[in-house]
Amino acid sequence: MSFPNPTPRPEGELEQLKRIWRPPSGLGFLTVVNNTYIGLFYVGAAVMFFVLAGILALIMRTQLAVPDNDLVSDGLYNQLFTMHGTMMMFLFAVPAVEAMGVYLLPNMLAARDLPFPRLSAFAFWAYLIGGSVFFLSIFWGLAPDGGWFMYPPLTSIEYSPADNADFWLLGIGFIEISAIAGAIEIVCGVLLTRAPGMSLDKMPVYAWAMLVFAGMIIFAFPAVILATLLLELERAFGWPFFIPGQGGDPLLWQHLFWFFGHPEVYIIFLPAAGMVSMIVPTIAQKPLVGYRLVVLAVIGTGVLSFGLWVHHMFATGLPQLSLSFFSAASMAVAIPSGIQIFAWIATIASGKVRLTTPSLFILGFLFIFTIGGLTGVMVAMVPFDWQAHDTYFIVAHLHYVLIGGMVFPLFAAFYYWVPVASRRALSEKVGRWVFGLMFVGVNVAFFPMHITGLIGMPRRVSTYPADLGWGDLNMVSTIGAYLIGAGVLLFLIDVARNFRITSADNAGNVWNAPTLEWLPNDNYATRSIPIVASRDPLWDQPGLAEDVEAGRYYLPNAPTGYRETIVTSPVTAEPRYIVQIPGPGWFHVLAAAFTAACFLLLTVKLVTPAIICGVLAVFFVLAWAWQLDPGPTHPPVDIGGGLKLPVYKTGSGSHSWWATICFLLVAGTTFLCMIFSYLFLWLSNVGDWPPAGTALPALSWASGSAALYLASALLAWGASRTLAAGRLWTSQGLLLLGALPALCGALGVDGWGFWQAGLRPQDHAYGAAVYTILCLTGVFAFTLAIFTPFLTLRAAFGRLDTARRASFDVGLLLFYYTAGQALVGLLLTHGFPRAVG
Amino acid sequence: MTAMQGEDATPFLRWIGIVLPGFLIWGAHFGLVYGYVAVACTLDAGVGGTQAAVALATLAALLLIAGLFWGFVIRPGSRFNAGPATRFSRRLAWATALLSGGSVLLTALPALIFPGCA
Numbered sequence: 045m046s047f048p049n050p051t052p053r054p055e056g057e058l059e060q061l062k063r064i065w066r067p068p069s070g071l072g073f074l075t076v077v078n079n080t081y082i083g084l085f086y087v088g089a090a091v092m093f094f095v096l097a098g099i100l101a102l103i104m105r106t107q108l109a110v111p112d113n114d115l116v117s118d119g120l121y122n123q124l125f126t127m128h129g130t131m132m133m134f135l136f137a138v139p140a141v142e143a144m145g146v147y148l149l150p151n152m153l154a155a156r157d158l159p160f161p162r163l164s165a166f167a168f169w170a171y172l173i174g175g176s177v178f179f180l181s182i183f184w185g186l187a188p189d190g191g192w193f194m195y196p197p198l199t200s201i202e203y204s205p206a207d208n209a210d211f212w213l214l215g216i217g218f219i220e221i222s223a224i225a226g227a228i229e230i231v232c233g234v235l236l237t238r239a240p241g242m243s244l245d246k247m248p249v250y251a252w253a254m255l256v257f258a259g260m261i262i263f264a265f266p267a268v269i270l271a272t273l274l275l276e277l278e279r280a281f282g283w284p285f286f287i288p289g290q291g292g293d294p295l296l297w298q299h300l301f302w303f304f305g306h307p308e309v310y311i312i313f314l315p316a317a318g319m320v321s322m323i324v325p326t327i328a329q330k331p332l333v334g335y336r337l338v339v340l341a342v343i344g345t346g347v348l349s350f351g352l353w354v355h356h357m358f359a360t361g362l363p364q365l366s367l368s369f370f371s372a373a374s375m376a377v378a379i380p381s382g383i384q385i386f387a388w389i390a391t392i393a394s395g396k397v398r399l400t401t402p403s404l405f406i407l408g409f410l411f412i413f414t415i416g417g418l419t420g421v422m423v424a425m426v427p428f429d430w431q432a433h434d435t436y437f438i439v440a441h442l443h444y445v446l447i448g449g450m451v452f453p454l455f456a457a458f459y460y461w462v463p464v465a466s467r468r469a470l471s472e473k474v475g476r477w478v479f480g481l482m483f484v485g486v487n488v489a490f491f492p493m494h495i496t497g498l499i500g501m502p503r504r505v506s507t508y509p510a511d512l513g514w515g516d517l518n519m520v521s522t523i524g525a526y527l528i529g530a531g532v533l534l535f536l537i538d539v540a541r542n543f544r545i546t547s548a549d550n551a552g553n554v555w556n557a558p559t560l561e562w563l564p565n566d567n568y569a570t571r572s573i574p575i576v577a578s579r580d581p582l583w584d585q586p587g588l589a590e591d592v593e594a595g596r597y598y599l600p601n602a603p604t605g606y607r608e609t610i611v612t613s614p615v616t617a618e619p620r621y622i623v624q625i626p627g628p629g630w631f632h633v634l635a636a637a638f639t640a641a642c643f644l645l646l647t648v649k650l651v652t653p654a655i656i657c658g659v660l661a662v663f664f665v666l667a668w669a670w671q672l673d674p675g676p677t678h679p680p681v682d683i684g685g686g687l688k689l690p691v692y693k694t695g696s697g698s699h700s701w702w703a704t705i706c707f708l709l710v711a712g713t714t715f716l717c718m719i720f721s722y723l724f725l726w727l728s729n730v731g732d733w734p735p736a737g738t739a740l741p742a743l744s745w746a747s748g749s750a751a752l753y754l755a756s757a758l759l760a761w762g763a764s765r766t767l768a769a770g771r772l773w774t775s776q777g778l779l780l781l782g783a784l785p786a787l788c789g790a791l792g793v794d795g796w797g798f799w800q801a802g803l804r805p806q807d808h809a810y811g812a813a814v815y816t817i818l819c820l821t822g823v824f825a826f827t828l829a830i831f832t833p834f835l836t837l838r839a840a841f842g843r844l845d846t847a848r849r850a851s852f853d854v855g856l857l858l859f860y861y862t863a864g865q866a867l868v869g870l871l872l873t874h875g876f877p878r879a880v881g
Numbered sequence: 882m883t884a885m886q887g888e889d890a891t892p893f894l895r896w897i898g899i900v901l902p903g904f905l906i907w908g909a910h911f912g913l914v915y916g917y918v919a920v921a922c923t924l925d926a927g928v929g930g931t932q933a934a935v936a937l938a939t940l941a942a943l944l945l946i947a948g949l950f951w952g953f954v955i956r957p958g959s960r961f962n963a964g965p966a967t968r969f970s971r972r973l974a975w976a977t978a979l980l981s982g983g984s985v986l987l988t989a990l991p992a993l994i995f996p997g998c999a
Contacts, residue, residue: 244969245969336969339973344980347904369918372988376984613893614892696890697890
């Protein structure tokens with residue numbers, strides 16, 4: 045077989061690779077961006093929050109072990125269950141699977157790193173700082189106490205006047221930004237940095253799962269971001285979205301929250317299922333049965349999960365037919381979930397399984413998750429759900445689903461993939477004890493809760509009287525909870541004894557696994573980037589590991605002298621260009637720290653320091669962005685086999701274009717959710733929209749505003765054309781002195797029109813909705829008001845020209861999107877009330 | 882192996898457009914029938930026609946899935962065959978059409994059983 049590059053490789057080549065990819069030392073280590081470090085930090089932080097949230101659970105179980113217990117007060121108990129749920133969902137489950145993706149994906153796809161490593165690092169630091177402060181709030185009695193789903197009116201300013209709810213709204217809202225940043229990174233990583241030859245049909249199922257996972261975050265998280273924004277606007281400024289007396293509706297929160305909340309379950313499950321699809325073939329030593337059907341199931345589960353949100357609202361009085369749609373969709377999603385389960389069972393049955401610790405956790409997952417799935421079908425039946433609603437039956441169901449569907453696969457993954465990151469594998473002997481304690485513990489803790497719930501014990505009660513007969517079952521559940529705790533403690537001891545982080549001399553392919561993360565690696569990932577010819581390359585391509593390590597495949601060096609990897613086409617994975625990847629730096633770390641500080645200071649109403657931190661955060665983001673978009677600094681480079689690739693790309697083929705599109709999808713989904721909110725509030729106020737005594741501004745305001753928005757987009761287009769024609773300063777003039785003022789003017793005209801008509805956001809949900817739609821466009825106008833002068837500055841310093849225009853294209857997309865969103869907003873706020881009035 | 886220096890996002894968007902429209906139609910159908918029932922029940926208007934409206938929307942969704950599937954996947958010389966098609970993509974398109982068609986039917990079935998706004 046002929047290889048792209050000859051061996052032996054030139055002297056000094058390997059040393060150059062090592063030097064370029066070496067992480068900084070000393071205090072500078074905080075600026076590290078390599079996925080092999082950030083991924084591990086991320087996983088470590090997620091495990092830390094898992095342990096902390098678990099400790100909160102043990103305190104609750106101790107409280108509930110016997111009737112009439114007074115170990116913790118009612119108020120503290122409220123904080124405990126709110127923090128436990130919130131931390132497990134937002135600080136453990138999503139970040140843990142995202143973290144595993146950041147660590148595993150580049151290795152599995154044979155990329156040197158993800159395309160935006162500083163974005164991953166930013167997401168990690170924002171999450172760690174924000175999450176830690178959020179957790180610490182419990183020691184000051186400031187932790188949120190309205191349940192992990194924070195339903196108003198309980199969480200409205202009237203019933204929760206203290207800052208506790210704000211910690212949830214601002215803290216979690218901020219952490220969601222981190223999750224979205226990670227998701228954008230993963231989409232770009234999976235689609236653009238796969239090894240040559242790894243076309244979509246050869247992509248590991250885990251990569252498929254992470255792609256769908258990231259897509260789901262992009263489309264699901266905006267709903268909860270908007271919900272938290274609306275509730276915070278109501279609490280801070282009195283905009284009455286959820287107050288019925290002023291046209292609001294508390295059910296709007298439930299719709300928005302669960303439009304995020306149900307897909308969230310699958311956001312957690314799908315990556316875990318992806319891990320299982322990687323581990324099962326290895327433990328069976330057979331290829332995965334039904335690869336195509338499993339891919340279909342992953343995509344299908346992701347899509348169908350968006351049609352289930354109302355099944356958390358069966359008891360809210362919606363029309364029977366509406367409930368039935370969601371009941372039917374809840375059962376439909378069982379089909380793709382079932383496909384995956386049968387594929388795994390068939391793979392296990394086709395091979396000879398060794399009962400290692402990962403195998404045990406997989407078998408435990410199949411058992412526990414299937415029970416959770418079965419009770420899920422039960423609660424998908426509306427009449428049964430009405431009986432079980434808000435009882436311990438639901439607590440049992442959701443823990444079987446989440447622990448079975450996510451925690452067990454994650455522990456299987458820990459035991460399975462630790463040899464990639466550590467000099468030693470974890471102990472098999474200890475691992476069996478960990479599995480045994482956790483498996484028995486989960487069933488002892490949660491199975492009795494089905495019965496406790498069916499005999500009437502409601503959720504979220506801090507104690508119960510002895511004569512109700514719930515004491516014995518609760519004691520059993522508490523014993524089970526401590527068994528789980530013992531299992532996790534043993535796992536931590538195992539990690540402390542055996543996990544020794546390394547980038548060069550890992551334990552190796554101890555399971556004889558077939559995928560690329562098991563290739564020999566170092567800080568630079570693999571020595572050369574292989575050509576992939578099958579789904580199980582290490583099984584089907586003999587000698588691959590040796591050939592890769594010898595540097596016989598693509599890019600065995602660093603031809604530009606910087607960190608770099610190959611960008612391949614999204615469908616067929618053919619090499620397209622070389623992307624220069626940013627290295628360590630302080631700006632993203634400082635940006636994360638000050639962004640976290642800004643949000644957290646707002647929580648405790650320290651507005652001036654919060655604004656200062658916000659300004660600093662923006663400054664450091666711009667400083668970070670200043671170093672990006674290097675331009676065509678280097679002629680095309682030979683990566684082997686005579687293949688010469690460019691080192692810079694603009695337009696829709698570039699990774700920055702893909703990332704911007706992902707971001708705009710987030711923004712567009714947020715705006716769609718706002719349109720839904722507007723129409724939902726209209727349905728709650730039919731015949732009174734706008735409310736009596738409120739006049740609509742004359743249509744001339746709307747048409748004037750629309751003309752300016754269109755002018756803004758046209759001027760931006762003109763700026764792009766003149767830049768392409770080489771007239772840099774004409775282009776900058778059109779953008780800075782034309783498009784930007786037109787955009788801001790349009791927003792001002794529209795806002796002033798409503799204001800002079802007498803509409804105030806505090807008076808009624810109608811006004812609140814109208815001004816929020818304006819604000820959502822205002823956020824983009826504000827962003828462009830910062831970004832456009834930034835582009836001009838880049839032009840002045842020679843960092844923007846006809847060829848070097850990736851950052852300009854980002855601004856262009858933002859202009860187009862803002863104008864489009866604003867025009868839809870105009871149509872809704874001016875046209876709809878006239879149409880229905 | 883050749884470098885595709887001029888390639889943009891089109892092949893991937895085309896791939897999405899061929900493999901996923903069944904699910905997108907399911908989503909549109911789901912949103913439409915749910916939204917229609919919610920509005921009709923709130924306004925006390927058109928309640929009698931709810932079942933007929935859902936049936937009509939369902940028929941339209943199924944025809945659309947079948948039509949797109951025929952146009953992109955089965956019809957000789959379709960863009961699917963000319964593009965970056967592989968056997969994998971073709972089978973995936975088959976399966977997504979089947980699953981989304983079944984989901985559209987399953988979602989709509991209750992409309993034949995339950996009165997609209999009870």
